Amino acid sequence: MKAAEKIEIDRRYCKGCMLCRYICPFDVFEPGEQRSDLDYLMPRPARIDNCKVCGLCESNCPDMVLTVVAKEKGKEKE
Amino acid sequence: MNPLAEKYLRKEFLPFLFCPGCGDGMIVQAFLKAVDDLGCIDDLAMTAGIGCSAWIGVYMNVDILKILHGRAIPAAIGLKATRPSRKVVTFTGDGDCLAIGGNHLLHAARRNIDITVVMVNNQIYAMTGGQVAPSTMLGSKTQTTPYGNIEKQLDGCRVAIAAGATMVSRWSTAHLKPLIKAFKTAINHKGFSYLEIISQCPVQTGRYLLGSGSPEFNLQWIKEHCVKEEDPSQWEEIEAQGKIPVGDFLRTERPEFMEEVQRMNRRVKEEQARGGDR
């Protein structure tokens, strides 16, 4: 079963549209408190343990700023 | 930026000029995914006109000619004609393609010239602030129809089919998987391919026509209003419910324009060599 090592959001170009939260089937994201360099409130992957690395957030992001890094095979339970 | 972005974007032009949550950015990524799968980035030559969607190709590492409103298709023809091995792709919008550019769509489809026209349909003139477009729903109160739009919508897919296109599809930003597949089919299709994408415009269509400027609301609206239906005889019923048919509508083959030109040139030169009339 896949799990996420980390979810990176490029703060240089995130526009806070929250479509990652909308599209995520596993309720990983919620609105955060940090602002991006473009001054938008960024999402926060609050429940990264829920992430199954389905890739929907990464492929739907309208600014291509989101990257899901999967845990290496064998380390998913860490 | 994500790995696909690192690989293919023109980074010195970032950020995308698109509004937060705009479908155009999603289309950039979907297209690059298709291009990555095909490995064809070096063969691409792109053209574009004016409007939000015209900027889609500018952010990619490709040769792109972005010129006048409505005139991307003749520029694409000029590029294709001078080297038919190019894969020519044009990103256009509902205004750029169906209003000012309508004439050029007709004739490119009629010629069945091997280019791909991707019409990003957000049902409004977004770049200029939200005026009515040929694709805007009846009754809509836009910046230029403050009392309600009284004009019937023009359906680009029906127009393309009638004009002679040999590949016609419509998907949306809520259908990225079939959209990526359609991109690949269109790029490889030998003939004129017309690919329409229903795309959210939270700032204009969303705020003025649908009641909310939230990107999530607007993408959800698209998901709910697009119905997969590939049988044209069922379209009217779907449209009567206020919904939009999506799917791969047409894929056929007939003589492609540049191949016919080359065949003709060969024949003419042979006849001349044999001493025939000029």
Place this chain on the structure above:
Amino acid sequence: MKKGRIKVMMGNEACGEAALLAGCRFYGGYPITPATEILEFMSRRLPLVDGLCLQMEDEIAALVAVVGASWGGTKAMTATSGPGFCLMQEAIGMAVAVEAPCVIINVMRGGPASGQSTSTAQGDFYQARYGSNGDYSLIVLCPSTAQEMFDHTIKAFNLSERFRIPVIILSDEVVGHIREKVFLPDADQLTLVERKAPTVPREEFIPFQPDTDGVPFMPAFNTGYKCPVISQAKSQSGNRGNAREAAENIRRIVSKIEDHMDEFAEVQVYGDEKAETAFVTFGSVCRAARSAVDMGRENGLALRSVEVKTVWPFPDDLVRRALAGAGRVVVAEMNLGMMQREIERVVRRPEIRIELFSKIGGLYPQPQEFLRFLEE
């Protein structure tokens, strides 16, 4: 003595012959009297040299396809008349903005609007220079004979490649349709100019950074340069520019031409260079003016005709020199006074009135009318 052959042909055909010799391999066009012969000629001849002639759906598509072909790496041309020239104006500005070499022929006819399709006129003199929006410059050549239709077309292609601009050949119905002897040089007798390809690899290439002559290097599409070419006001990187960058780029695309006029500006003087009375003419009117000069000489009247061959950028210095010592200046043109304004601007001697011999309505000025005008 150049090697070649002499053929009798129509001015429009001579233009086509020259285009092919210059290396034009794409023609986008639309039928319009009195330029249609050029489109028809190219449709017959381009397939024989592996070129493509496309009759497009309108004149706008014709010129835009030409610009696409130019960025595709091919020399390309279109031809039209007044109404089609109007339609092309936006695209002319665009060709300037994206620095695409191309050649546009306007075989002028009676205007305004549909005007007189089969009659001659010279009413597009200013439109050729100022028809598009914003600040820009380009080169406009005016042939007066079928031979000049040939020569100017070769020159137009060379100048378009040299400066990366649309070059306009401003002809008229008389010159387009007249049939006369044209000397066609053999291909190896011609000097042809090609646009400069980039000399650095892609990583170092800045699309709109000029060479020392103000003209950037031009890669063809799909040669690895991934060039962003937009028609918005731009910076050197090709992206939309800020105010300073936009202004800089606009100044450069004007000065790249206007600082180098010595390379192409041409004014000829026919008749007595020191004659008191000078006609100033362009295009087909040069022919009648020459006959008037000859008639005048037979009657003991010294006349000169100043023929402006490159009307834009207007060759102020050459015209001033050609009119030096003239006490009477008559601009003869088939419009209500357009080049007249340029001559007024250029000849700033208050003692001379710049007179206008104007002929409109599709009527061509006869040589004896020039002399009658002088008497009145």
